[in-house]
Amino acid sequence: MVRKIEGGPDVLFIDRHLIHEVTSPVAFLGLKSRGIGVLYPNRTFATADHNTPTINQHLPVADPLSANQLKALETNSNEYGISHWGLGHQKNGIVHVVGPEYGITQPGATIVCGDSHTSTHGAFGAIAFGIGTSEVEMVLATQCIMQPKPKKMRINVNGKLGKGVTPKDVALFIISQLTTSGATGYFVEYAGDVFENMSMEGRMTVCNLSIEMGARGGMIAPDETTIDYVKGREFSPKGEAWDKALAYYKTLKSDADAVFDKELTFDGSKIEPMITYGTNPGMGMGISQDIPDAAHVEGGAATYEKSLTYMGFSEGEHMIGKKVDFVFVGSCTNGRIEDFRAFTSLVKGKHKADDVTVWLVPGSHIVESQIKEEGLLDILTEAGFVLRQPGCSACLAMNDDKVPAGKYAVSTSNRNFEGRQGPGSRTMLASPLVAAAAAVTGKVTDPRTLIEELV
Amino acid sequence: MVSSLKMLTHHSTTHNSPFTTHIKNMAYDKFNILKSTAVPLPIENVDTDQIIPARFLKATERVGFGDNLFRDWRYNPDNTPKTDFVLNNPTYSGKILVGGKNFGSGSSREHAAWAIYDYGFRAVVSSFFADIFRNNCLNIGVLPVQVSPEFAEKIFTAIHADPKTELEINLPAQTITLLSTGEKETFDISPYKKDNMINGFDDIDYLQSIKGEIEEFAANLPL
Numbered sequence: 247m248v249r250k251i252e253g254g255p256d257v258l259f260i261d262r263h264l265i266h267e268v269t270s271p272v273a274f275l276g277l278k279s280r281g282i283g284v285l286y287p288n289r290t291f292a293t294a295d296h297n298t299p300t301i302n303q304h305l306p307v308a309d310p311l312s313a314n315q316l317k318a319l320e321t322n323s324n325e326y327g328i329s330h331w332g333l334g335h336q337k338n339g340i341v342h343v344v345g346p347e348y349g350i351t352q353p354g355a356t357i358v359c360g361d362s363h364t365s366t367h368g369a370f371g372a373i374a375f376g377i378g379t380s381e382v383e384m385v386l387a388t389q390c391i392m393q394p395k396p397k398k399m400r401i402n403v404n405g406k407l408g409k410g411v412t413p414k415d416v417a418l419f420i421i422s423q424l425t426t427s428g429a430t431g432y433f434v435e436y437a438g439d440v441f442e443n444m445s446m447e448g449r450m451t452v453c454n455l456s457i458e459m460g461a462r463g464g465m466i467a468p469d470e471t472t473i474d475y476v477k478g479r480e481f482s483p484k485g486e487a488w489d490k491a492l493a494y495y496k497t498l499k500s501d502a503d504a505v506f507d508k509e510l511t512f513d514g515s516k517i518e519p520m521i522t523y524g525t526n527p528g529m530g531m532g533i534s535q536d537i538p539d540a541a542h543v544e545g546g547a548a549t550y551e552k553s554l555t556y557m558g559f560s561e562g563e564h565m566i567g568k569k570v571d572f573v574f575v576g577s578c579t580n581g582r583i584e585d586f587r588a589f590t591s592l593v594k595g596k597h598k599a600d601d602v603t604v605w606l607v608p609g610s611h612i613v614e615s616q617i618k619e620e621g622l623l624d625i626l627t628e629a630g631f632v633l634r635q636p637g638c639s640a641c642l643a644m645n646d647d648k649v650p651a652g653k654y655a656v657s658t659s660n661r662n663f664e665g666r667q668g669p670g671s672r673t674m675l676a677s678p679l680v681a682a683a684a685a686v687t688g689k690v691t692d693p694r695t696l697i698e699e700l701v
Numbered sequence: 702m703v704s705s706l707k708m709l710t711h712h713s714t715t716h717n718s719p720f721t722t723h724i725k726n727m728a729y730d731k732f733n734i735l736k737s738t739a740v741p742l743p744i745e746n747v748d749t750d751q752i753i754p755a756r757f758l759k760a761t762e763r764v765g766f767g768d769n770l771f772r773d774w775r776y777n778p779d780n781t782p783k784t785d786f787v788l789n790n791p792t793y794s795g796k797i798l799v800g801g802k803n804f805g806s807g808s809s810r811e812h813a814a815w816a817i818y819d820y821g822f823r824a825v826v827s828s829f830f831a832d833i834f835r836n837n838c839l840n841i842g843v844l845p846v847q848v849s850p851e852f853a854e855k856i857f858t859a860i861h862a863d864p865k866t867e868l869e870i871n872l873p874a875q876t877i878t879l880l881s882t883g884e885k886e887t888f889d890i891s892p893y894k895k896d897n898m899i900n901g902f903d904d905i906d907y908l909q910s911i912k913g914e915i916e917e918f919a920a921n922l923p924l
Contacts, residue, residue: 248918249911254893257908259918269810271761280905285912286919297759311759318761362809362833378811378837380903388908390915393836394891426746427803430832460806462832487923526746526806549745549801642755642808651778663750663807665773 248390255392261355263290263385264341265328267297267319268644269360273383274322284386287327291350292319294332295340297644300607300634303333312645326386339610339636342366342578346450347612349479353468353495358385363578363660365456368465369449370472371498373433375463396462397431397507400500402438405514410694412588413448414580414658414677416440417455418520418530420512425544426528430460432508435500440514441466446475447584454579455660458527467499519693521565522662522675524553529662533680533692537563556664557672558652565674566692570684572655573604574667576634577641580658581609583616585678590622592682592697598630599688605647606631607639631685643668656684729842731901735823735870736880738795740787741860747800748807749834753816755808766812767819788820792864799856800827805834814838824870826877828853839894840903846870846877852886855879872899 249257265273270292277283284290297312307313316333323330331337337344342363345351351367357374358364360382367374381391401420421428434456441449449466456464466472473495476482483491518532531538537554539561540547554560559568575581575589586608598604606626608614614636617623623633640647641659643666649655651670658681662673674690683691757769775786782789798817804827805813814837817825824844838845848856859866859881867880872895878885890898897903908915 248915251893254891257911257915259915259922261922268758272763272811275762276905282909285915296755309759315759315761360809360811362807376809376833378809378814378833378840380811380837380840380905384905384908387905388912388915389919390908392893392904392907396832426806427829427831430803430806430829457807457833460803460831483923491923526748545745546801548743552744642750644755644758661748661750661807663748665754666750669754669756669773669778 251392255394257390258356258393260358260385260389260391261289262350262352262357263389264345264350264357264359264364265290265292265319265382266341266359266361267294267315269379270322270382271315271318272379273360273386274318276383277386280387282387284326284328286389289389290328290386291345292323292328292330293338293341293344294319295338295636296638296642298333298637299645300605300637300639300647303635307333309645336611339612340578340581340638342450342454343581343609343613346370346446346475347479347610349476349482352476352482352491353472354498358391362457363454365461365463366450366454366578368453368456368463369446370476371465371468371495373463373465376457396433398435399429399432399461399508399510400435400437400506402509402511403436403440403514404438404511405440405516407440407514408518410519410679411517412677412679413444413451415517415520416514417452418522418527418675419517421455421459421527422520422530423512424459424528426458426526427460428528429456432461434461434464435506436464436466438511438514442469445584446471447582450582451579455527458660468495519677519680521656521680521690522673523557523559523565524550525556525662525664526553527660527662527675529553530675531565533565533676533690535565537561537565565690568690569654570602570656570688570690571653572640572649573602573681573685574607574640574655574657574659575678575681576605576607576609576639577659578609578638579660580678581607581613583613583620585658586613586617586622587620588678589682590625592679592693593629593631593686594625596629596686598685602685602688604631604685605634605640607634607647608636610636629686640667642666643671649673656681656690729818729901730823732823732842732844732872732898734872735796735844736867737797738793738865739797739799739826739856739860739868740793740795741857742787742798742800743857745801746803746806749805749810749813750807752805752813753810758810758812763815765819766816767821770816770820793860796821796823797868797870798822798825799853799860800825802827802829802850804830806831809833809837811837811841814841814843818843826853826856826868839898842898842901844870844872844898846888848877848886848888852877852884855884
């Protein structure tokens with residue numbers, strides 16, 4: 247913290263700033279109109295992801311508006327001396343996937359990006375959150391932003407997760423309990439053995455979804471799992487600097503007597519594979535449950551009814567057995583290697599259902615390479631699936647990966663808002679395993695019924 | 702809670718306004734007292750994907766976003782207006798948008814706040830705002846006014862009964878008044894942000910004014 251303003255926000259120094267093509271161009275225009283430069287260009291990293299095609303990336307981008315935005319990111323980055331990982335660059339990929347992969351994400355660092363899912367990086371014990379374009383401009387110009395101090399919440403999940411229950415299910419469960427606004431105004435720390443036993447990929451999935459219950463950020467205290475992941479990555483500290491960093495990382499945990507404004511505890515063994523049935527991520531439930539009645543849901547009945555009408559669902563219906571037209575595996579939520587391992591483990595030896603379109607989109611080139619090197623691609627190909635190229639893709643459908651109006655998608659992404667995956671699209675959020683079960687059956691299917699040994 | 706944040710010695714500075722010394726860029730119109738009719742949107746959890754869908758985020762300049770405000774609620778796929786949406790109902794107009802609980806959730810896209818400003822709204826009233834959206838509004842000159850759920854309900858009822866009902870938002874006094882009945886509520890805003898909005902300042906003006914302090918701070922940090 248650089249400075250605290252009495253009765254106002256704090257001035258926070260930002261260690262690492264990530265930018266992408268959609269929320270940065272107007273910030274650069276702002277710098278130009280003010281006649282100021284970028285204060286610390288080596289603290290900002292640019293990657294193109296929101297607007298990129300996921301096939302034929304070697305060809306020119308067909309949509310002139312998208313091409314223009316990608317070009318603007320490149321031009322601005324070059325002009326101000328910012329590392330730019332554009333389309334075709336080996337390090338290009340989803341900002342919240344490549345940041346950790348290359349060691350830009352460090353425990354204890356303050357990290358911001360003009361993207362609400364910046365909360366992902368909290369998985370490393372970083373203070374990471376999404377910002378608007380005005381703030382992107384602030385960080386470029388001064389490496390600082392001005393933020394009011396958030397309240398603190400701790401969410402404990404203990405116990406052994408059941409068969410087929412993934413980090414995504416844990417997150418969707420928590421959000422379903424808190425609602426889509428239940429953590430607004432808070433920074434959340436996730437604690438308990440469920441998170442302690444989770445891989446970094448899983449922790450990133452959980453922290454990524456913090457924003458979906460309104461939390462600005464989520465974090466998990468760094469431990470050996472974190473340190474093993476961070477060590478040796480390209481932008482991680484090396485040599486003496488690493489020893490110093492390591493000592494610092496080990497100090498990054500809440501005091502034993504830390505007091506939280508709110509503390510919640512859940513039993514992990516009670517969580518089942520989750521699916522959403524409505525138009526915000528809080529409208530989720532165990533896949534075997536029935537869609538709740540408005541009377542049992544917090545909030546206004548009119549809003550609830552509007553949501554179900556949009557989805558074409560009714561109160562009391564089963565989700566299992568509902569028709570699925572599209573399946574999307576990818577995004578900053580579930581576009582990492584573990585997600586593709588899980589998907590592949592279920593579809594192995596089975597075949598893609600004929601009437602389902604399946605988009606498998608890795609979060610980065612590293613993930614793409616891992617899928618190939620681990621032999622997953624062969625299994626996927628055998629089962630009738632095609633692997634696309636890295637990008638945000640159908641998560642927000644800024645590129646051509648759009649779900650048509652009225653069609654149903656089971657998606658491993660983060661938002662089921664109206665039209666999120668294309669105008670009129672209907673999204674059911676779920677884990678890679680639930681996505682896999684839908685991909686081979688063409689219906690909402692409980693993955694636990696499909697295979698004995700799940701990852 | 703995990704924290705790496707350190708505190709610097711507070712440097713004393715001289716200010717014209719309580720907070721800033723610099724010449725201003727006038728990023729947006731100053732906000733003082735706003736008296737206007739209001740447009741009611743009593744839907745909860747209005748997310749920023751509804752306020753401005755992603756496919757309209759491809760611009761590299763801040764122009765034309767108001768045309769696509771609430772695009773998919775406002776227009777049919779063939780671009781004809783949806784007559785049942787409030788922005789297409791000539792009965793309702795004004796510079797104040799009154800939304801349901803948890804307004805502005807989801808994506809951090811500042812384009813949502815730009816679209817609201819560009820369309821002509823200067824204030825959004827709700828019983829609850831999403832954090833990033835609220836911050837974005839404050840940064841671009843749209844005043845988020847958080848009222849109690851009861852007062853929000855009174856506003857909706859009053860506008861429903863008489864669409865010409867006016868609201869008065871007095872930023873210096875931090876009050877919102879339903880002029881038809883005189884009912885009034887106070888709202889919160891930090892003294893710093895209030896000063897910014899009244900004067901048309903923004904955070905970069907302030908941060909530029911303490912640049913020396915920032916550089917001194919950065920000199921002691923690893924990358």
